[in-house]
Every structure is written in C-alpha cells, then in structure tokens.
Amino acid sequence: MEKIRLGRTEMMVTQLGFGGIPIQRVSEGEAIAIVQRCLELGITFLDTANGYTTSEERIGKAISGQHDGLILATKSTAQTREEIESHLKLSLERLGVESIDLYQFHNVSDANTLKTILDPDGPMAVAEEAKRAGVVKHIGITSHQIDTAIEAVKSDRFETIMFPFNFVTREATEELLPLAREHDVGFIAMKPLAGGMLDNVTLAIKYLRQFPNVVFIPGIERVPEIDEIAQILKMTWEMTAAEQEEMERLRQELGTKFCRRCDYCQPCQVEILISDVMSFRSAMKRLPPVRLFTGKFAEALEKAADCTECGECEERCPYHLPIRETIAENVRLYEAGKKEYQAQLASR
Ligand code: SF4
Numbered sequence: 001m002e003k004i005r006l007g008r009t010e011m012m013v014t015q016l017g018f019g020g021i022p023i024q025r026v027s028e029g030e031a032i033a034i035v036q037r038c039l040e041l042g043i044t045f046l047d048t049a050n051g052y053t054t055s056e057e058r059i060g061k062a063i064s065g066q067h068d069g070l071i072l073a074t075k076s077t078a079q080t081r082e083e084i085e086s087h088l089k090l091s092l093e094r095l096g097v098e099s100i101d102l103y104q105f106h107n108v109s110d111a112n113t114l115k116t117i118l119d120p121d122g123p124m125a126v127a128e129e130a131k132r133a134g135v136v137k138h139i140g141i142t143s144h145q146i147d148t149a150i151e152a153v154k155s156d157r158f159e160t161i162m163f164p165f166n167f168v169t170r171e172a173t174e175e176l177l178p179l180a181r182e183h184d185v186g187f188i189a190m191k192p193l194a195g196g197m198l199d200n201v202t203l204a205i206k207y208l209r210q211f212p213n214v215v216f217i218p219g220i221e222r223v224p225e226i227d228e229i230a231q232i233l234k235m236t237w238e239m240t241a242a243e244q245e246e247m248e249r250l251r252q253e254l255g256t257k258f259c260r261r262c263d264y265c266q267p268c269q270v271e272i273l274i275s276d277v278m279s280f281r282s283a284m285k286r287l288p289p290v291r292l293f294t295g296k297f298a299e300a301l302e303k304a305a306d307c308t309e310c311g312e313c314e315e316r317c318p319y320h321l322p323i324r325e326t327i328a329e330n331v332r333l334y335e336a337g338k339k340e341y342q343a344q345l346a347s348r
C-alpha cells in the first residue's frame with residue numbers, strides 16, 4: 001500500500017489510514033476483526049482518541065504483539081496539565097504501548113482553547129515534556145473550525161493538522177492545505193466519506209487521491225468497507241467527465257448542513273443516538289423500509305421522541321447543526337413512514 005511522508009514528522013505512513021470512531025459501535029470481536037483486517041491489507045496508520053470510549057482498548061487488543069511498523073495516533077481534549085497527564089497515561093495503558101507516535105490535541109474549536117493549550121504552563125508543555133522523554137513521538141492537533149486550524153498551523157507548534165476534508169467539505173483547499181504544505185505540517189483528512197454520507201466511496205477516494213500529501217482516515221464499521229476502499233486504491237485516481245458530474249450533483253444534493261456522524265454532540269442526557277436520528281432523512285433515500293422501520297434506526301427514532309430539547313448537544317456540535325429541529329423533523333418523517341410501512345405489511 002502506498003506510503004507518503006507525514007509532513008515534518010518525517011514518518012512514512014500509508015495514505016489510507018484507519019479512523020477509530022465507528023469501532024465503538026460494534027461488538028469487541030467485530031472491532032478487533034476490523035483492525036486486524038486493516039493490518040492484513042497493509043494499513044500502517046491507526047487513529048483513535050481518548051474520548052472514543054472503547055476504541056483505544058479495542059485497537060490495543062487487535063494490535064497486541066504486532067506493533068512493528070505501525071504508526072499509532074490518538075488524541076486528548078485536555079485543557080489542563082493534570083487532564084493531559086491522566087489522558088496520556090490512560091491511552092498508553094489502553095493501547096498497550098510504551099509510546100505514542102502521534103499525540104493530538106483533539107477538536108480544538110476556538111482561539112481561546114488554542115491559547116489555553118499553548119499556555120507556557122498548559123497541556124502543550126506536558127506533551128512536549130512527554131516528547132522529550134520519548135513517550136510521545138510527535139504532536140499534532142485536530143479541529144473542525146477553519147480559522148483555528150489555520151492559526152494552529154501558523155503557530156508552528158504542531159507537526160500535523162487533522163481537518164474534515166472530502167469532495168463536499170472542501171474549505172481546506174482554499175488556505176489550510178497550501179499553508180500546511182508551506183509549513184511542512186502533515187495533513188490528515190478526517191471524514192473522507194463525510195461521516196458515511198457519501199455513498200459513492202469510489203468518487204470520495206478518487207477525489208482525495210488528487211492530493212498526494214494528504215492522509216485520509218475513513219471510519220470503518222465493517223470489514224467489507226475497508227476491503228472496498230483498498231480495492232478502490234488500486235484504480236486510477238483520474239476522474240471521467242461523468243464522475244465529475246456525479247460529484248457535482250452530490251455536492252448540490254448534500255449541501256453543507258449535514259451530520260458527519262462524529263458524535264461530538266454526545267452524551268445526550270436521555271441517551272438518544274443523535275447521529276442515527278440526524279442521518280434518517282438520507283438513510284430513507286438509500287435503505288429499504290425494513291432497515292428503516294425495524295432494528296437500529298427504528299430504535300433510535302422511537303427513543304428520539306424523548307428529546308427534552310435541552311440544547312446541550314447543539315452547544316457541542318462543531319458544525320452548529322440545528323439538532324433539535326432536525327430531530328423533531330425526522331421523528332415526524334419516521335412516524336409517517338412507519339404508518340405507511342405498517343399499512344403495506346397489513347395489505348399483503
Ligand atoms: S436536545 Fe435532545 S438530543 Fe440534544 S442532548 Fe438534549 S435531550 Fe439529547
């Protein structure tokens with residue numbers, strides 16, 4: 001599998017990496033099988049986070065005894081020295097390693113948070129001490145907010161930047177990507193499939209391959225998904241006119257206000273699976289009724305009726321999505337669709 005240089009870290013990593021968010025949603029056995037399949041395919045860059053509940057521990061179990069050649073990346077949302085110290089310790093334990101190749105400040109979304117991190121006595125100082133001690137090899141940052149990401153790259157304190165990037169969410173191409181290149185900061189594309197919203201995986205991967213120094217880390221929930229992407233990587237990345245047109249059509253269809261399934265809005269006080277509920281409208285376009293009105297979607301939508309409209313999730317959503325409004329709308333869609341589905345079943 002093709003490797004590229006991750007900016008000034010000088011680490012050579014596979015352009016296709018593994019995003020560790022979705023393995024929280026499956027069983028431990030399935031999670032381990034997914035990570036091990038990634039290793040079999042030759043993927044060497046695995047990304048997770050302290051905040052992804054079971055993800056680090058599951059990756060740790062999957063890679064046990066096979067660390068050689070792997071580049072492990074994890075993250076912390078810590079804003080104090082104490083917090084980062086405990087997060088780092090926990091990540092090392094969960095991953096079962098003595099050092100972390102890339103330690104990233106997670107989801108830094110405004111100038112104040114960046115300032116707090118970079119305070120001479122703040123979390124960056126701890127990360128740098130850990131780097132001097134060899135416990136952390138490189139330090140990066142992740143953000144969903146373009147101005148903060150630009151400021152972080154300009155600060156020259158981070159060796160990598162992770163930012164959402166796919167053929168619909170392309171704001172990084174304007175300034176951030178050229179700036180990262182100029183500062184030799186490694187660029188990691190999160191949400192290469194827009195959090196599962198881009199069904200046309202071939203187009204999504206071909207688009208990103210046009211950027212030779214970008215590592216992309218799709219979140220993988222099932223083994224066939226990573227197999228499919230690995231196959232696509234063997235194709236030419238040049239797009240036909242028809243593919244360009246299809247990409248444009250999908251851009252128009254999805255717009256910019258869609259849920260990336262990042263789960264930063266969690267936890268919900270009444271345990272609503274917000275991202276499933278938010279994705280219901282698009283799921284209706286591609287899934288058969290049995291998948292919508294029974295099983296996981298049905299459970300999520302039934303539960304969504306309990307929303308208290310507290311608004312806490314909206315404060316946490318980095319894309320400022322109108323979650324409460326969308327939940328109410330999708331519950332209405334679900335109820336109407338369910339009635340129709342039940343009527344169809346009864347008439348058979
Ligand atoms: S507004 Fe609804 S979905 Fe959001 S956190 Fe509150 S209860 Fe949960």
Ligand code: SF4
Nearest residue numbers: 259260262263265317
């Ligand atoms: S609603 Fe916002 S925070 Fe929640 S999963 Fe969607 S994009 Fe992420």
